[in-house]
Amino acid sequence: MLESEHVQSKREDLQTLLGWKHSTLKHSVFLSDTLTDWFVSMNNIQYDSMHDYWSNGIVAQELGLWYSHFCWNSKKDIKHIRGYVELGWTAVSHGLAQGTGNPAHPFDAKLWKVGQDFRGDAATCLLCLPLCAAFSEEVVRGRVANMDPMLDSLQALREVCRCLQRSKVDHLWARNLHCYQIRHMEAFQKAYGTKYVRPKMHFALHLQEQALRLQKWVDCFVCERKHRAYKNTCARGFVTSRTTFAKTCLLQLVSMELQLGQSADFLQPHLNGKATLTDTLSNIFPNSAEILLASSLDVKGVTFGRKQFLLLSSTCAVEVHAAVKEDKNFYLLVEILETDPVDRPKAVGQTYWRRSVGAARSQALLPLKDVFAVAFCPVFARDDGQNVLLLE
Numbered sequence: 001m002l003e004s005e006h007v008q009s010k011r012e013d014l015q016t017l018l019g020w021k022h023s024t025l026k027h028s029v030f031l032s033d034t035l036t037d038w039f040v041s042m043n044n045i046q047y048d049s050m051h052d053y054w055s056n057g058i059v060a061q062e063l064g065l066w067y068s069h070f071c072w073n074s075k076k077d078i079k080h081i082r083g084y085v086e087l088g089w090t091a092v093s094h095g096l097a098q099g100t101g102n103p104a105h106p107f108d109a110k111l112w113k114v115g116q117d118f119r120g121d122a123a124t125c126l127l128c129l130p131l132c133a134a135f136s137e138e139v140v141r142g143r144v145a146n147m148d149p150m151l152d153s154l155q156a157l158r159e160v161c162r163c164l165q166r167s168k169v170d171h172l173w174a175r176n177l178h179c180y181q182i183r184h185m186e187a188f189q190k191a192y193g194t195k196y197v198r199p200k201m202h203f204a205l206h207l208q209e210q211a212l213r214l215q216k217w218v219d220c221f222v223c224e225r226k227h228r229a230y231k232n233t234c235a236r237g238f239v240t241s242r243t244t245f246a247k248t249c250l251l252q253l254v255s256m257e258l259q260l261g262q263s264a265d266f267l268q269p270h271l272n273g274k275a276t277l278t279d280t281l282s283n284i285f286p287n288s289a290e291i292l293l294a295s296s297l298d299v300k301g302v303t304f305g306r307k308q309f310l311l312l313s314s315t316c317a318v319e320v321h322a323a324v325k326e327d328k329n330f331y332l333l334v335e336i337l338e339t340d341p342v343d344r345p346k347a348v349g350q351t352y353w354r355r356s357v358g359a360a361r362s363q364a365l366l367p368l369k370d371v372f373a374v375a376f377c378p379v380f381a382r383d384d385g386q387n388v389l390l391l392e
Contacts, residue, residue, distance in 0.1 A: 349392030
């Protein structure tokens with residue numbers, strides 16, 4: 001395609017869309033004669049959802065388009081979206097956004113420019129999309145004219161990204177991915193036309209087949225975290241000579257991994273922090289020799305702990321109060337949340353719950369093996385003490 005385009009301006013546009021530079025590509029492994037047979041089989045090529053959607057991908061593009069149309073149609077700016085996020089949204093404990101700071105921080109004018117893609121990195125795109133979708137349904141829909149097609153497209157994209165995230169837990173979730181992608185592409189073209197459709201939308205259509213064939217989900221988020229560590233090593237001034245640049249960074253990365261290494265036992269269930277003996281649950285486990293209570297536990301690198309919300313199904317959500325070890329068995333002590341019967345505007349992945357009042361509060365002990373198999377941890381919550389709004 002690049003070879004056949006001789007007009008320089010059009011070739012540059014193609015290079016922007018494809019992410020490949022013609023002069024560099026000619027000398028790359030992709031056009032190597034010795035690898036021609038290897039590239040004949042498309043099974044040797046893996047598609048990466050992180051770059052398709054979150055790293056300078058479909059999400060960054062659509063957030064930019066959505067924000068631009070919101071500004072044009074409402075005469076508002078990023079300060080109004082930031083104000084909405086600051087009204088109670090917090091990162092869920094032990095969730096994807098924990099440790100990332102104030103959820104409103106990415107809603108800064110430096111990252112949001114009218115007429116341009118959103119400038120956040122992959123992790124920022126991942127966290128901003130659900131908040132923008134919630135803002136769209138709670139604030140924009142029905143109040144800002146000419147925005148419904150853009151809101152529909154954003155919700156369709158949310159459904160795609162939600163499926164991608166769940167497929168990391170169980171690759172079988174990817175069985176519905178292609179349908180969600182088609183719905184999003186149709187909604188996107190209705191909102192913005194075909195002019196803004198980029199090749200990454202096509203590349204992403206291979207993700208479902210790939211996940212089901214490999215029976216696992218693979219993406220570049222882990223590589224991106226290593227890349228960030230590499231860049232931080234360079235930024236801290238460890239590298240003083242170009243001749244030792246690669247060796248110095250490699251040494252720092254290897255040293256870091258050796259220092260942060262974990263034993264194989266780390267993947268087995270274990271309580272975190274100070275564990276205390278308790279007889280509160282002795283009526284439930286009358287034959288137990290030892291019952292320990294802790295604030296959290298780890299299993300297979302995943303943490304479950306106090307103040308964490310978990311979605312077990314579309315009609316069941318819980319808040320974790322403690323981790324329990326009874327002999328060799330592990331449980332989570334949880335409070336069961338009730339579904340909110342009030343019909344409210346909500347985005348994809350946005351659910352409303354409420355706590356029972358007083359003595360009527362329901363608690364349960366959930367076996368860890370059952371929780372690990374079905375539970376999803378939302379990213380953000382808005383909790384006033386009785387009503388809880390969760391956002392995946």
